[in-house]
Amino acid sequence: MDFWFLIITLGCYLLATLVWLGYLWFPQDRLHLYGTWLVGAGWVSQGAALMVQTLDLGFFPVGSLGGALGLFSWTLVAAFLFLNWRHPVKVLGALLTPLAWLLVYGSWILPHPGEIPPLLQSFWLTFHIGAVFLGNATFTLAFLGGILYLVQERQLKTKKFGFFYKRLPSLETLDALNYYCINVGFPLLTLGIVSGSLYAQYTLGAFWQWDPKETMTLIAWLLYAGLLHARLVAGWRGRRAALMAIAGFLVLLATFFGADFWQRSYHRFGDGGRFL
């Protein structure tokens, strides 16, 4: 059942990628509209696939790397659709749609089975995962915006204007995107960490165990906290903010995949957590 929904999703995201690349060449509002609808349709279909998987497993499919990637791409597209509605940066879709497609495809080919032990299946874990994933999704958008910012800034600084100069929005718009995303993502990540740690105290008897995933998330959290602080106090914006958003994202990326390399991590995918 979820197979067909995923096929539809992949089709929609692929078409959306093509439309958005077309938008890059011919920036017409019509194409942006079609792209948005395609992404929206893919997102609904992917949501249906996730629902089927969740009903099958009895819990969100976060027990495996593939499943987690699928859920993450879904929250990422959700965050993008929200951003596209509230704070549109039209070319962003040209980066996001191929990424969404890759993530869904990756979740497809990566290992799937991964039961979540019944003990962990609680509202708090849902909350923990939801907040962290949504936070990561907005940070990903900040990262994509940061790349666009660096490209545009480089052209304005070196005074060599290439293909992207006309097609990218103003620096101010891209910087505002960075601020907006990190402003939304930071409280979400904070909530995710706090709820996870409360839940860990409740189930494992300790708030914080210096699990690799916890440690690296803490590093990312500190980075983003530092960025927000520096922006407010010292006016860190523009290039520095973009670089920080990229650095923060790389740490999060390492967090997401890296925990699997540490055998002792209980955030590890695959065997449902070592502790249970």
Place this chain on the structure above:
Amino acid sequence: MTLVILGLNHKTAPVELREQLACLAPDPAAAYQRLRLISAIQESMLYATCNRVEVLFATPEPDAAVPQIRDFFIEQPELSGADISAALYEHREAEAVSHLFRVACGLDSMIMGEPQILGQVKAAYRLAAGQQATGPLLNRLLHKTFSVAKKVRTETGIGGLAVSVSYAAVELARKIFGSLAGKTGLLIGAGEMAELAVEHLKRQGVTRLIVANRTMARGLELAKRFGGEAVSLAELEDQLLSADIVISSTGAPEAILTKEQVKNAMRRRKQRPLFLIDIAVPRDLDPGINDLDNVYLYNIDDLQGVIQANLEQRQEESVKAARIIEAETLKFLKWRETLEVTPTIVALRDKAQQIWEAELKKTLPQLGPLSPEQQKSLEVLVESIALKLLHDPFLYLKRNHHPKNRSRELDLARRLFNLDPDRQEDLL
């Protein structure tokens, strides 16, 4: 009827001649009066800008008309004594049509793609129409010209890029700040280019303007003109706190702002972006300023570089524009062919025949079995009704109208009988 353009422009006329072009034919009424005296031309339009003077006319006898239009040029008192025969060019028919399209689209202008020329052609057309110098052919041609120019503008990037220093500066500002609404401009010194840029900025929504000048009196004068406030050069560093866009154009031999000063200001303004435009020679602003984060410094050479790149881009776009023009020229000529008498009569007869044949086909089966003679006489009946009805229109079309009116009558007949159904959208 032949369409002809006779004229001279910046490519064919030397600069001395061009200097006199601007004031050529200052009195359109007199000029059209003079053109009306040339019996060989039926419709005419004259347009003169600082870079070209051209007469567009429709004539049944081009070889008789052209020398007379040449005389018209030579007679202009402004050009007396000058030898213009070498500068004059002549385009006929397809060439004339596409030349007019090219002119209106700015492809023939000194600055490729400049938009003013279209307005000038429009104004000239209004004048000519007011003088009743144009007829159906030129009316049609000019309306076509305006739609072609619009098409070229929307479908190619020919007019999309800034090609003046002041406008290039504004475009850069928009790439940095997005909207310029609510931003503050700071003008240091004065000068034509700087003031033009300030005007552009104001039009883009820059609300506050600060003017810093070596002499306070001049500063006050400029501030008054642009609705800004005047400050002295000594306060410059403090003014950097509120300014977003700085245009510097002083005659000072040494730098007005150093990197250190701007660095300090950036710290105090919490790194809000700052766009500095230095159009002074020698430069007013320390080139090292551009290395600072969130600061963008452009000097006159940088802006010229932007313009050069944009011009090259326009050149590329002009190929696309030429393609559109070629296609539209063909379309126009095709339309004009239909303005001949014989094709119109043939078309009208064909239309009538189609109608009667269709009606016969519908009716005959309902009449039951008919003998071949009966059927024949029925066919003769419908055919003769249709042709008798058309007889008078045919005679009317064939009558030897005054050539001035012929194309008008033909046009009317074609519209009355809807002979060009796909032309509907082109109706004026």
